[in-house]
Amino acid sequence: MTQYVGKPLSRVDGYDKVTGKAKYAAEFDVPDLLYGYVVNSAITKGKIKRIDTQAALNLPGVVKVFTHENRPKIAWFDMKYKDQDAPPGSPFRPLRDANIVYNAQPIALVVADTFEMARYAASLVEIEYEEDKHETAVETNRHKARKPSVGLTTLFKPGPPKPRGNFEESFSASPVQMTGEYMHSMEHHNPMEMFASTVVYEKGRHKSGGRYTIYDKTQGVTNSILYVSQVFDIPFKDIRVISPYVGGAFGSGLRPQYQLFMAVMAARELKRSVRVTLTRQQMFSLGYRPANVQTVALGASADGKMTALYHGVVSETSQYEDYTEVIANWGAMLYPVENYKLDHKLVHLDVATPMDMRAPGGVTGVSVLECAVDELAFNAGIDPVEFRLMNYTERDQIADLPYSSKELRECFRQGAERFGWVKRKPEPRSMRRGGTLIGWGMATGIWDAFHMPARAEAVLMVNGKLRVSSATADIGTGTYTIMTQIAADTLGMPIEDVLFKLGDSDMPAAPIEGGSWTAATVGTAVKTVCDDLAKKLFKIARKMPNSPFAKATFTDVVFADKAIQLKNDTSVSVSLQAVVDANGGAAVRETSSALPNLFKQRKYARATHSAAFAEVEVDEDFGTVRVTRLVSAIAAGKILNPKTARSQIIGGMVWGISKALEEESVMDHQFGRIMNHNLAEYHVAVNADIQDLDVIFVEENDDIVNPLGVKGVGEIGLVAVPAAIANAVFHATGKRIRTLPITLDKLL
């Protein structure tokens, strides 16, 4: 029954978002609220010698200034600070001691009765430092790189596999070769909403403890409640974390950020409600996409068969955690190369720990790999699409398993056709429009199709409407909408009668919303719980006096038009309202878990694929690049809602343009400080940067990934785009720019 699934429905949360009614973490009105304002370190490494808060405390309305000297006692063991996305290591603890381990590290919290007073008082806190020598540059420290430690998160982010075949031998014997060294800058997520936590404090059941309702900006309320409970030793029953709307996150909400720690600490100590909101500048003191240096060497036979692949990565991490992401492995998953050698090492620097940022590792590695493949194809004198078709594989070489589905060939075909690729002249600098150079480039994209365990609840309410819930998040991805569609279809109800709720730690648990796994994961849980509720409803209907289903079994009925109907005679039906009434007028509820079918999945590799085709205009006098056309063909299994899915892909493509041409957190290594920590100088794509974007969803059927056949679309829209643009820039100019972003100075 698919009345809604697969249809381009408008967002069910649209009304709230266009009217300003949607409330984000800092927007809940709480009586007698105190405001916290964070003070950050001005140095990169060393110690606080003296911190003087007296001038701030003298101000009217300033309640307290928390520093490492007066902070309350909190958990001692590292384990307690480990959140669900914590890499191996020892998590950062705000206000732990006098040590400074990265620039702009939070070192004090000023709490006052107005925001204006807290902000002003924060400027009066005097700090004297003892400064140590710091290191913040990947490039000049790459000789110190070492193998990352392994931990729980490594399960989803496997390190490079052992080498296969003999790379050195086959590379040196390859008649067609390329080698290159590539560099990517640090990037920051910069969601539009700044991180904020509003902690509502109420007197608890016991004398000592309070009750905490926390409105938090997070990609996982379960992650936040675990963290708060462990760090502050507050029982679960006294904490509730709520996050109905998240103003973008892109991975930055996968770990609890320090405003949560600060707000809870202050609320617990002062026994008052507290809100802490970060500033845009402070958003640059959080995790980021790590800067990295990558080396690639590829070899092919004279007729264009790829034979040898080396991909070596050195990326940055903090001194206290080993953050890794999958960067080096994608080539061996995309191409049937028999000889490969892959490597990923970390440089430990005096910086904050990096964090997952949209398509973490994927876009980093593929942006390099696909430029390298373009170069190899060029050296072989073969069209880049043709070259990829010649080196197509139905198997993931690393897992040594076939893909559960892979319609990448169709992505190439439909994408090339829509773009008009056949009209491309292969020679660089051969296409012009007026005075500007035109370049056409393409690239492949790949991302994992994950499926995680999750729980959901479904309630047929007294008024005959359906309420379904799960503690997941909607960071703009469309979770509210697609879950409502799935639930409505499963129980045959009009979409207006279905309410999907999320973002509340009182709801059944779901994993953090990341990795493009939410549609598959929570979608399967919603489908499962609605199926289970259907069985329960049927059971009740069957026992009703004079039930028309007395002799029927569950397989004989369908759920449609707000009723249970006999399959072979739909005129025989019992309305869902009648079922609730028969239940003594009480709501009928069901809670279910949905686990991935590992038995089915283990025989297959599972991934989404894409092909991106880009047209750029390059003005040689100014070195400016404009992306005038971009076509993305996506193979991501079943598309639950073409409208919201297209928006996800468009968003990914905008990110791709932004990454290729604009985004760069510029660190002054002399100070170890990010110099462009604001939205005027940290450039993200604006409306005028975006021209004609075209999305194609290629049909792809897959009954192995999960019962819904969906693979997720949050990441895949981004992965192929930066390489497609860099390749187009080469085609336009004849220059291989190996450093992202491709700013105008690199083309002059």
Added chain:
Amino acid sequence: MNLTTEAPLISKKTPLLPATHSVRLTVNGSERELQLAPWTSLLDALREYMHLTGTKKGCDHGQCGACTVLVDGKRINSCLTLAIMQEGKSITTIEGIVQSEGGATSERSDLHPMQQAFIEHDAFQCGYCTPGQICSAIGMMHEGHAKTADDVRELMSGNICRCGAYPNIVTAIQSVMHPQPDTL
């Protein structure tokens, strides 16, 4: 090595602060009197003192456009003006767009055509920049300079959408600028 980073202009003594002022603001047609520190921005006055949180803070520096509101019909960044400077003006936020702009799209809906178009064309994802985009788009139409899609892109570039909904934002705005009854 020692490094003292206190700003030289800040005295160690706590400076005397100007007293709070009574400020009268006319927001969405109704007048409100607030007691504010004189350096309170219009944005903070709306969000923290009037609980009109539809107006968003995305940077507090006039760099992102999330706080765009209409003052006497003109779009401004509410973070770049003090509340006290807006006395006697007519301030319209996303919460008051419908009344100020002469009614709703249809009897069944209480939405402004721009709000309706944003939903219809999926011109947002996370929704955080959306009130600013909508106010900005209405302000832009009042200015009357935008004729083509390229004009819209240029004149809407003060409103960042990190989710990257730009193509849909342009389509939504154009559908209001050039309504085609057959397709809407």
